[in-house]
Amino acid sequence: MWLSTLLTVSVRALLGATPRWTGSQPTLDQRIYFANHTSHVDTVALWSALPPLLRTKTRPVAAADYWGADRVRRFVATRGLNALLIDRKRSDPDADPLAPLYEALGRGESLILFPEGTRQAQPLPGRFRTGLYHLAERFPEVELIPVYLENLHRSLPKGTLFPVPLICAVHFGVPLKRLGKEDKQAFLSRARNAVIGLAQ
Amino acid sequence: MSPIHKLIWLIGGVVLLLVIASLIGRALRRQARDESAIAIIDNLNARVRAWWSMVAVFAAAFLLGQNATIVMFAFVSFFALREFLTLTPTRLADHRALSLAFLFAIPFQSWLIATDWYGLFAIFIPVYGFLLLPSLSALAGDTENFLERSAKIQWGVMIAIYCISHLPALLLLRIPGYDGQNALLMFYLILVVQMSDVLQYVFGKLFGKAKIAPVVSPSKTVEGFVGGGASACVLGAAMWWITPFTPLQAAGMASVIVIMGFLGGLVLSAVKRSLGAKDWGSMIPGHGGVMDRMDSASFAAPIFFHMTRYWFT
Numbered sequence: 001m002w003l004s005t006l007l008t009v010s011v012r013a014l015l016g017a018t019p020r021w022t023g024s025q026p027t028l029d030q031r032i033y034f035a036n037h038t039s040h041v042d043t044v045a046l047w048s049a050l051p052p053l054l055r056t057k058t059r060p061v062a063a064a065d066y067w068g069a070d071r072v073r074r075f076v077a078t079r080g081l082n083a084l085l086i087d088r089k090r091s092d093p094d095a096d097p098l099a100p101l102y103e104a105l106g107r108g109e110s111l112i113l114f115p116e117g118t119r120q121a122q123p124l125p126g127r128f129r130t131g132l133y134h135l136a137e138r139f140p141e142v143e144l145i146p147v148y149l150e151n152l153h154r155s156l157p158k159g160t161l162f163p164v165p166l167i168c169a170v171h172f173g174v175p176l177k178r179l180g181k182e183d184k185q186a187f188l189s190r191a192r193n194a195v196i197g198l199a200q
Numbered sequence: 201m202s203p204i205h206k207l208i209w210l211i212g213g214v215v216l217l218l219v220i221a222s223l224i225g226r227a228l229r230r231q232a233r234d235e236s237a238i239a240i241i242d243n244l245n246a247r248v249r250a251w252w253s254m255v256a257v258f259a260a261a262f263l264l265g266q267n268a269t270i271v272m273f274a275f276v277s278f279f280a281l282r283e284f285l286t287l288t289p290t291r292l293a294d295h296r297a298l299s300l301a302f303l304f305a306i307p308f309q310s311w312l313i314a315t316d317w318y319g320l321f322a323i324f325i326p327v328y329g330f331l332l333l334p335s336l337s338a339l340a341g342d343t344e345n346f347l348e349r350s351a352k353i354q355w356g357v358m359i360a361i362y363c364i365s366h367l368p369a370l371l372l373l374r375i376p377g378y379d380g381q382n383a384l385l386m387f388y389l390i391l392v393v394q395m396s397d398v399l400q401y402v403f404g405k406l407f408g409k410a411k412i413a414p415v416v417s418p419s420k421t422v423e424g425f426v427g428g429g430a431s432a433c434v435l436g437a438a439m440w441w442i443t444p445f446t447p448l449q450a451a452g453m454a455s456v457i458v459i460m461g462f463l464g465g466l467v468l469s470a471v472k473r474s475l476g477a478k479d480w481g482s483m484i485p486g487h488g489g490v491m492d493r494m495d496s497a498s499f500a501a502p503i504f505f506h507m508t509r510y511w512f513t
Contacts, residue, residue: 121292154290157295160295160299162299162303163299164285164295164298164299164302165278165282165302166282166285166286167282167283167286167481
């Protein structure tokens with residue numbers, strides 16, 4: 001897809017988006033990458049830090065109320081980035097907003113997830129929402145990789161229009177350990193701390 | 201011989217130098233036994249390989265003509281500024297100033313050179329940039345570390361855009377009896393400044409003992425500076441025939457380039473360390489970042505430019 005190539009090439013040229021595999025290696029194992037979220041470039045940056053072969057099997061998760069709001073955004077998200085759009089606003093109270101993610105994981109695809117659900121003004125992540133926990137519960141064999149996106153909060157922070165081209169790095173950490181029966185909040189704060197740990 | 205033919209011959213000479221350096225590097229690598237020597241020689245060979253790419257880029261731009269050269273230096277400024285500001289702590293309130301520096305100041309400064317507008321070229325960043333960039337940050341209403349943030353942004357913009365732009369600006373100078381040969385003058389500056397760096401490195405590695413400023417730059421030694429600097433001056437004097445200078449004047453100009461280049465390396469090393477880094481980046485294998493390669497040129501270029509402009513135009 002020409003748009004994917006254009007997006008990855010321009011983000012890499014402008015921001016570097018250098019991958020740093022400090023805790024894990026790029027492999028074909030099924031994974032959920034979860035990262036801090038500070039800018040609109042995050043998805044493309046993380047996605048382009050993956051080797052091309054992994055990229056085709058890894059689907060970013062994006063909010064339908066933003067990325068599906070008009071035709072251009074929908075085209076960029078679904079065609080350019082092969083994203084899965086989810087209904088974070090729960091417009092249909094009976095439907096499970098995570099259903100498309102369960103389906104994708106069932107097909108053997110990997111996911112890129114921003115568990116905070118929205119962009120933050122500061123580099124370190126805020127409270128994680130529960131989606132990651134439910135996905136991890138239902139798919140215990142999928143590797144959970146914490147990712148820290150460095151400097152992207154300076155490049156294109158929330159509320160700004162033009163990016164500042166700074167060198168950004170994508171840190172991939174050690175897969176999060178599965179502790180069997182773990183309380184939801186304990187799991188989420190452990191996951192969040194794994195991302196924070198990569199910032200140092 | 202026409203200027204373009206001279207340029208082709210000169211680039212041929214540089215290529216020959218690189219062939220010799222590559223062969224020496226290979227021979228040294230075969231002889232090396234202990235680990236520290238191997239590490240040094242591997243770094244040396246990485247540097248030589250990076251030189252091949254850099255020479256290829258410069259040669260292509262030079263041979264494509266004036267506009268290609270200006271565009272190439274705009275990219276050098278872009279990468280240098282990116283490295284500088286990546287290491288510089290800024291805040292959200294600086295976003296507009298930073299965007300403007302990248303998206304407007306770099307292309308505009310290049311455009312001023314391309315359209316031969318010397319008056320604005322000389323003051324655009326030191327006057328307009330100096331006053332307006334901090335104004336943008338102040339309008340965003342954040343006073344935390346305001347002076348430090350503004351000063352750091354100004355430094356980055358001055359070094360990475362303004363100082364480096366004096367290399368392509370040599371194309372603007374109208375030197376009587378030297379029409380159409382300004383590309384050679386730019387080649388001369390780059391050759392002397394970079395050879396001075398290389399020779400200081402070689403002399404330092406071979407004979408270096410007394411460190412000049414161990415805290416700022418551990419690799420700079422008295423022996424390296426004197427030996428390498430003097431050789432670069434001799435080289436500069438020997439290359440007088442591609443410049444508008446007499447041999448004696450060329451020797452004087454070369455020593456100015458050497459001294460300013462040395463100071464540039466020293467000062468930017470101090471800046472880098474005060475920002476808590478060892479290298480500016482990792483774009484050029486063996487050397488570090490673009491700023492690591494352009495530090496001496498950024499100091500030598502403006503002074504060389506103005507001395508040439510004052511005495512020879």
